Ligand code: FES
């Protein structure tokens with residue numbers, strides 16, 4: 001007689017977190033979640049994979065469809081803790097902007113998306129249909145309305161969606177290509193998720209403080225905003241570089257930032273606050289110097305931070321100090337910003353404007369520190385709503401005047 005193994009019963013209090021190890025888009029991750037959290041929330045909030053959309057959270061609309069162990073599943077109906085050891089593929093794993101999956105290309109070619117809210121569910125559901133359906137890609141166009149009826153489109157864009165799926169089925173009679181954006185690599189979606197996420201397997205410290213990732217990882221895909229700023233300083237380039245090369249002084253020049261802990265491998269743990277109107281965000285995060293070229297006065301810093309409200313930012317920042325005419329310095333910063341959560345509502349233009357205003361404050365503090373040889377006398381204040389908005393409006397006004405002059 002076959003012996004059925006006894007079920008392992010583990011009791012977990014409602015607020016207690018459980019570590020769940022799974023593979024998401026080819027990368028092994030560990031998420032730490034309360035047992036009531038469903039897979040879609042874990043993907044979106046812990047891993048920043050916001051491509052999995054939530055419509056009904058009752059298993060009706062199909063927006064949250066992902067592949068679990070190769071089969072389509074409603075991520076709102078699965079608890080994350082049920083996915084221990086599972087292999088999950090989300091829409092981010094299907095293809096990247098550089099290498100789209102044929103289904104993504106066909107949705108674009110056939111105008112299969114309007115607002116795009118149902119698109120992740122439609123893509124993952126149609127992928128499942130054409131790979132795991134009874135006859136693989138041999139699906140007849142007239143069967144598609146029924147086969148695809150598990151995902152609802154609020155824009156009623158079905159005609160284009162069904163044409164896209166029929167096209168891919170016809171183009172790939174011998175089987176559908178596998179997802180193109182899976183494989184062990186730098187993480188996954190946009191945004192780093194709150195500090196409980198442990199996509200890299202790092203452990204919380206003994207004091208129970210949020211875990212420190214072993215390295216800063218940037219998401220795949222295009223940044224939310226890019227910023228290029230320059231400031232002319234009166235201090236000579238060597239004195240400016242002294243400030244940039246000393247992370248304590250550098251951190252003291254960053255508006256609203258506070259250096260909390262110096263870690264091995266050129267990593268720095270810190271806090272930063274930003275207030276813009278009613279939106280006040282306090283980020284806990286990590287910065288890592290990944291390139292340091294004293295001869296050229298250049299450095300590259302990766303940073304990531306998350307606040308308790310679910311906003312997350314990641315940034316790839318390149319700083320350079322170059323000699324300017326008359327002995328001064330041109331301080332440059334190029335940054336690629338990845339935003340998610342509430343902060344993403346700032347939008348591309350405002351994120352750029354806010355970053356520019358912060359850089360102006362940073363440059364002024366670097367100038368003061370370079371001249372005095374010490375950290376700035378007053379800690380750089382967090383950027384406030386009025387300062388930022390006034391600066392932003394003034395910059396936009398200046399740009400509008402410049403455009404007006406050019407058209408005359
Ligand atoms: S959100 Fe999961 S089916 Fe609607």
Ligand code: FES
Pocket residue numbers: 112113114115116117118119152153154155156157
């Ligand atoms: S394209 Fe808008 S919900 Fe389908």
